[in-house]
Amino acid sequence: MFALIDGNSFYCSCERAFDPTLRGKPVVVLSNNDGCAIARTHEAKDLGIKMGEPYHLARRRPGLEHVIWKSSNYALYGDMSRRIYEVLTTLVPQVEPYSIDEMFLDFTGINDAPERAAYIRAAVLKATKIPTCVGIGPTKTIAKLANAVAKKDRAGSGVCDLRYADQRASAYGELEVGAVWGIGPASAHKLKAVGIATIADFVAAPDEEIRKLLSVVGLRTLWELRGTSCMSLSMAPAPKKSLAVTRSFGRAIEEWPDLEQAIGAYATRAAEKLRRHGLVASAMQVFLQTNRFSKMDRQYVNQGSFGIEPTADTFALIKTATRAARHLWRDGYRYAKAGIILLDLVPSREQPASMFPSIDPERSATLMRTIDIVNQRFGRGTLRPGVVAMRPRWGMRRANLSPQYTTRIDEVMRVRA
DNA sequence: TCTGGGGTCCTAGGACCC
């Protein structure tokens, strides 16, 4: 049995915890650069402010004069999240943080689950001043759904219990399948096309049909909704597999030196993150794009990914990232966003034994032999391990953009090692 | 003028090998 607890309008509630004058008022927390709304109190929601709504448009809308707009403060939110976690660990045997404001709880063997949930809510509120909602169910997916139901019922108790089939049956009939954790807009659309609109329709559908439509991921969700648990609680967080630093520019960039500077800063930040997590990376991805919201600008988006040496220091990361960005750069566009993603992360203590960390040891041994043979034949230094490790793996890709924004890409680029 | 910044997983298909 699982429970999912999450903070109501979490970022806003954190702001309120430290500034009681914000209570009862419409508060919105903004994304980086104060770009758009990422958290809203229910007073702000009632004024029609939408998730992701651009600040520069919303701030001028009539009727929103009294809204309090806050820049985000992630250090504060992270700290509040930790405090909530600590309270929870004293109340249940197992807590799995899922996101900054959500945690799954082990509710196995608890008969008075709703009462216990109410108690936990009160304890968290008392200790952190953060209001929460709790959903209870036999699987994570059901607990997540129950949580959503609890949240929607603003006048309710803040707890929703979907432990039993009859409780679920009535809820499933009223909820759209898109409300399910794991069923996004694309999947909901596909399901609708075959006449599956509600969760009740979904759980009644044959496994094979869902598998064909939504792959094993959808099938797992289906089973979870029927009450068969396919996802367990894990206490240890999964090791990080990638790490990104991406930003929209405050103002469009049109000159290479400006981008060079930005990329340098991103690479520095990425290197910092890498060190803080005690990781090394053996691949890097760099991307560049124009403002996809602009109807006037010509659109261009491109990315490159390639292997890097895991021993690269900050300076080497900057150099490599800059070189990659230079290859992606095209004059005459107004760039709005860029980023660096580090991939193939491994803990730095376990430095890969081979020079070729993204390749398995046997293959890298073969490569080493190849290098030896070539070098014996053609002279030392003809091939160097670094060169082979840096073998460019450039690929072209149109990032998640609507067709109207995609640019025809007809050139395959190469970075010379 | 100004529209977030992160992450994960799955699958198809090509390259390559035997």
Next chain:
DNA sequence: TCTGGGGTCCTAGGACCC
């Protein structure tokens, strides 16, 4: 002109989440 079959690895791309 015909043109194996099976396996693995890698990349691109799509979809999802917060």
